[in-house]
Each structure stands twice: as structure tokens, then as C-alpha cells.
Amino acid sequence: MFVFAVHLVELSGRASAMLIVHDTCSNIRKTSKITAKNQKHSSPSDQIVAAFEKLETESEESSLFVEALTVVSSYTSMHEDICNLADDKSADLIIIPFHKQSNIDGEMDNGNSSFRGVNKNLLENASCSVAIFVDRGLTDSSNIKNDDGHGCCRCAMLFIGGPDDREALAYAWRMASNPSPNPNISLTVVHFIVGKDASVDLSPNNPNNDHDHHEDEDKNILEVVEENEKEKHLDDQYIESFVFNTRNQPSIRLINEVVNNGEETLKLISAMGNDYDLYIVGRGQIGSSPLTFGLSEWGDCPELGPLGDTLASSNIVARASILIVHQGGALVDELVDQHLSE
Ligand SMILES: *[C@@H]1O[C@H](CO)[C@@H](O)[C@H](O)[C@H]1NC(C)=O
Ligand SMILES: *[C@@H]1O[C@H](CO)[C@@H](O)[C@H](O)[C@H]1NC(C)=O
Ligand SMILES: *[C@@H]1O[C@H](CO)[C@@H](O)[C@H](O)[C@H]1NC(C)=O
Numbered sequence: 001m002f003v004f005a006v007h008l009v010e011l012s013g014r015a016s017a018m019l020i021v022h023d024t025c026s027n028i029r030k031t032s033k034i035t036a037k038n039q040k041h042s043s044p045s046d047q048i049v050a051a052f053e054k055l056e057t058e059s060e061e062s063s064l065f066v067e068a069l070t071v072v073s074s075y076t077s078m079h080e081d082i083c084n085l086a087d088d089k090s091a092d093l094i095i096i097p098f099h100k101q102s103n104i105d106g107e108m109d110n111g112n113s114s115f116r117g118v119n120k121n122l123l124e125n126a127s128c129s130v131a132i133f134v135d136r137g138l139t140d141s142s143n144i145k146n147d148d149g150h151g152c153c154r155c156a157m158l159f160i161g162g163p164d165d166r167e168a169l170a171y172a173w174r175m176a177s178n179p180s181p182n183p184n185i186s187l188t189v190v191h192f193i194v195g196k197d198a199s200v201d202l203s204p205n206n207p208n209n210d211h212d213h214h215e216d217e218d219k220n221i222l223e224v225v226e227e228n229e230k231e232k233h234l235d236d237q238y239i240e241s242f243v244f245n246t247r248n249q250p251s252i253r254l255i256n257e258v259v260n261n262g263e264e265t266l267k268l269i270s271a272m273g274n275d276y277d278l279y280i281v282g283r284g285q286i287g288s289s290p291l292t293f294g295l296s297e298w299g300d301c302p303e304l305g306p307l308g309d310t311l312a313s314s315n316i317v318a319r320a321s322i323l324i325v326h327q328g329g330a331l332v333d334e335l336v337d338q339h340l341s342e
Contacts, residue, residue: 001063005052007045007070008078008118019081020070023317040165045070072134077115091128093171095323098312108134120303123283126328129167132304134312134322135262156276157189158269158307160289161235167327172242172280174244176252186251188276190268191239195260198290262294265307270316279317281307283326 049068056066071081086094096119100111123130157172159165169189176187239254246252259265283305284292292306299309308324311317 001065002089003052003064003066004084004085004091005048005066005068006085007068008082009045009070009072010114011072011074018072019085020072021067044275046085049336051089075118078118079125082118083126086126086128093129093131093281094122094126095131095133096122098132100134100312102134102136105318107315107318116301116303123303123326127324129166129171131171131323131325134289134324136321142279153185153278154276155185155187155278155280156272157187157280158192158281159189159235159239160192160265160284160291162231162282162288162308163234163307163327164239164284164325166235166282168280168282168323168325169238169242171323172326173246173252177246177249181249181251183251187253188241189242189252189254191254192265192268192291193256193258194260194290195264197260201262229301259291262291262292262306265291266310269311272317274317274319276317276320278321278323279311280323280325281305281311283308283324296319304334323332 052066052068053215069085071078071085073081082094097115098111099113099115099119100108102108119132123132143236155172155176157169159169172187172189176182176185191317243254257268259268284307286292286302286306295306295310299313301312303309304312304324305326308322310321312324
């Protein structure tokens with residue numbers, strides 16, 4: 001696994017945009033002239049670089065490679081630099097921090113609108129997948145010990161359906177089992193199944209069926225039904241291959257839950273309470289599933305999708321961190337095919 005750790009620094013004054021590469025492969029870091037000149041500004045960056053170096057040295061066996069970079073640019077063009085870098089390095093996933101920070105009680109502050117702008121632009125324009133990380137102190141969860149006395153992280157992946165959820169599951173799966181099963185990470189996938197009392201309005205005029213604002217306007221009911229069927233088929237295939245391939249891993253399990261509406265979905269998640277340190281969800285679209293109907297009223301960041309927004313804006317899972325994944329390109333569906341042909 002290659003990690004490109006990118007420190008984003010706002011471009012100020014008349015300086016021109018630049019990219020600084022920190023050499024993490026050798027113990028003696030070659031500091032470029034640019035960082036040396038701004039020594040007092042570069043120290044937070046240095047600490048982060050040092051943390052990544054430590055990670056790299058500690059995980060020699062699992063062959064993790066880290067390259068630390070600093071990008072200096074204006075907030076309005078930061079996403080372009082990140083996208084170019086991601087394309088250049090053929091990155092599969094860009095992980096960015098949420099623009100709001102949490103306090104000790106898990107309450108979020110008002111956030112930073114410049115950071116939010118960068119995130120929105122990235123979600124809109126990156127050609128690879130993008131995940132937003134709502135950090136509520138995941139690093140502290142290393143204090144929790146599992147049976148072997150190892151630090152552990154208890155992850156829950158909430159699977160409702162659709163491309164973003166499949167991408168989120170792919171990432172969760174990879175986290176818990178690659179390159180080999182990791183006893184320090186437990187993964188519970190909660191598969192939400194649409195109950196028979198769920199109201200499904202397939203009319204193309206229903207804004208809830210507006211999966212893609214630009215293309216769906218001319219769709220008729222048949223096309224909507226067909227598309228929903230196709231998505232459901234891909235979901236089922238992927239879940240099936242996940243269950244089959246992880247059947248011998250005790251730290252991974254799948255739970256099926258039948259729910260009929262957004263309210264029941266939330267009730268179920270609240271009941272999970274503080275059982276997990278990290279929730280992984282797909283971003284999804286508002287109204288793409290009856291199981292998230294009405295959830296958008298909860299939050300104020302629609303870019304996180306109905307479920308992600310609800311979890312990040314409420315205290316339903318106040319002490320858990322959240323990773324919201326949005327699929328870019330068609331990577332996961334290639335992965336589905338790959339798993340199925342194996
Ligand atoms: C956002 O963060 C940057 C960098 O810390 C800061 O310069 C800016 O004033 C912040 N903006 C808001 C609205 O808080
Ligand atoms: C995203 O990319 C398109 C096409 O390159 C461009 O027209 C648009 O302005 C970009 N959006 C942002 C927010 O950069
Ligand atoms: C699990 O965590 C412990 C310490 O917290 C660490 O020593 C060990 O290498 C970890 N195991 C794996 C497979 O990462």
C-alpha cells in the first residue's frame with residue numbers, strides 16, 4: 001500500500017504555488033530549501049511527517065510505503081492540486097478531514113468554510129473515490145484492549161445499498177483483512193434490508209428518485225425500476241462474495257436487519273450506541289433509498305449524504321468517528337467482478 005500524505009498549506013502573500021516532497025525513505029530527511037527557509041512554519045508539518053515515518057518503519061512486514069508531501073496553494077485551487085496529484089499517482093482513494101472538529105464530548109464546532117469548499121470541490125471533481133473522515137478521537141481507541149491485550153478498533157460498516165456503499169464496504173473489508181486478517185480490527189457489517197412495509201415511490205417525478213441531477217430527468221418508471229434492480233443485484237453479489245470470502249475470519253461478521261424507513265434505521269443505529277469506534281458509511285444520494293427518507297432534515301452538510309450527514313451532525317454515535325465514502329469511477333464494480341471470478 002502506498003500512502004501519499006499531503007499537508008495542505010494556504011498560499012499567502014505573493015509566493016507561488018508549490019509542491020514540496022519530504023523524503024521519508026531515508027532516516028536523514030533532505031529538507032528542501034523552501035522548508036528550510038520557513039523553518040518556524042514547517043514544524044507542524046515536520047511532526048506529521050515524523051508520524052508517518054514511524055508508521056512506515058513499524059509496518060515493514062505489511063509493506064506500507066509512505067511519501068510525505070506539502071502542497072502550498074490557495075483554497076480555491078487546492079482541489080485541483082489534489083486531483084492532479086491523485087491522478088499522477090494513480091490513487092484509488094483520497095481521504096480528507098471533515099471541515100468541522102469535535103470537542104471532547106463529541107460535539108462539532110461550526111467548522112471552517114474554506115476547508116468545506118475544498119472538500120466539496122474534491123467530492124465533485126476527483127476521478128477517484130473520496131472519503132471524508134469525521135475524527136472524534138479514533139487515536140484514543142488504541143487505549144481499548146482486545147482479548148490479547150492489543151489495541152483495537154471496532155468498526156461498523158452500515159450497508160444500505162448503491163455504488164457508494166459498495167465502495168465503503170470494499171474499503172472496510174480491506175482495512176480488516178489485508179494483507180492478512182488483522183486481529184486488532186474487528187468489522188461488523190450491518191446490512192439494511194428494505195422491509196415489506198417500506199413505501200417505494202418509483203415515479204420519475206418524485207425528487208427522491210433523482211439519483212443523478214443531470215441525467216435522470218427524462219427517465220421513465222421502467223428505467224428507474226431497471227436501474228434499481230441492477231443496483232440491488234450488484235449489492236447482493238458483493239455482499240455474497242464478502243460473506244463467502246470472510247467466512248473464516250472471526251473478527252468479521254455480517255448482520256442482516258430489516259427496516260422500513262429512516263426512523264427505524266436511526267433507531268437501530270442508536271441502539272448500537274458506543275459499541276463501535278468507527279462507523280463507515282457510503283455517501284449515497286438523498287432519497288436513493290426509502291431507508292434514509294427524512295434523514296436529511298437532521299444535518300446541515302448535504303455533501304455527506306443523508307446517513308453521513310445525520311451521523312456527523314447528531315450525537316447518535318457521539319463518541320465514534322465516521323468515514324463517509326463516495327465512489328469515483330467504476331473501481332469497486334471491477335472489484336466485484338474480480339472477486340466473483342476468483
Ligand atoms: C479556516 O482555517 C484557516 C487556516 O487555519 C484560517 O486561516 C481561516 O481563517 C479559517 N476560516 C474560518 C472561517 O474559520
Ligand atoms: C470540475 O471540473 C469541471 C470540468 O473540468 C470544471 O468545469 C468545474 O469547474 C470543476 N469544478 C470545480 C469545483 O473545480
Ligand atoms: C496489534 O496491535 C499491537 C499493539 O497495539 C501490535 O503490536 C501488533 O503488531 C498489532 N497487530 C497487527 C497485525 O497489526
